[in-house]
Amino acid sequence: PSGCGKTTTLRLIAGLEIPTSGQFKLDGDDVTFLRGSQRDIAFVFQLFALYPHMTVRQNISFPLRVQGLPRREVRERTEEVARMLRIDHLLKKPVGGLSSGDRQRIALGRAIVRRAKAFLMDEPLGALDAEFRELMCEELRLLHNRINAPTVYVTHDQIEAMSMADRICVMHQGEVLQIDRPVEIYERPRTKFVAGFIGSPAMNFLDAEGRIPAGAETINLRGTSIAMPKTHSEHGHNEAVLGVRPENIVISDQGDLRGSVFAVEYMGSRQLITVDTDAGRIRVRAPNQVRADAGETVGLSFRTENLIVFDPISDKAIPSELFAKPSTGGTAHG
8 A cells, every 4th residue: 555654564464454445365365354363374573572481382382272273283383393493402491591593483483383374574583683694584585485485574674685585575655666576676676766775885876967868878977978778768858867786887997987996895705996986986896806096096887788877856767778678687786
């Protein structure tokens, strides 16, 4: 529904609120007007909400015991999930003294043991440190593949989204801006907000000069003409912003746009080079073999086929050859 934020969206999916319009379907069944207790959805939240007076086994098995399942089935399913999450050695322990990572696994186990039709996860890794969060991202992805159930995963962390999702829905101020595969979101963002939100370091945005006519194949940056994918819009644009990912810029002596190196940051096998130009400050992701020292004047070339032009008034990407060709299908940079 238009205008609703993350919290309202989750409550609608969960059945805690009834929508004023639209339809929700779960496994082919219309559940639009069913309350949460009538929808077969399991929940995992950032705050684990475990029962502190119970053991790990009792916490995981609680939904099954409430359903009144036979003891043997409860025991077998609880132990199966515990082995899957690698916490079977903790089953007899109380949850109070366990690490946040173990408690997160217990919360996941309590949701998974139900074998629900779908899972709803609201920033479940937000309370974990960065190193363990990365590990849990991998485990959740593997877990999703094993249980093969639709999962709605809400996060503000773009790395989590890019590494775990089959499809990403980017929302801003309650509006859905784009729903697509991660590689499409990264390579062909439909709005300037999506382009700036996804990707680390973020996309470079450079204000263009002059009008962009229909069918344009070049854009002017402070007197420098830059080739770009041919635009497909039926009318021209009085203003435009050029968007370019740091890895789609090459430091070259033949580069038409020139600037002074502001800083160089080494990032393993690659480096992030910040260059001050007349068109603005630009970040370049380059191999370590590229030599660039602070204060040095360098030339910049752009990989034409990957450039995006945005309309600053509507914030939307201007249709071009980039959006007409198939995606590379490669791994997006995060």
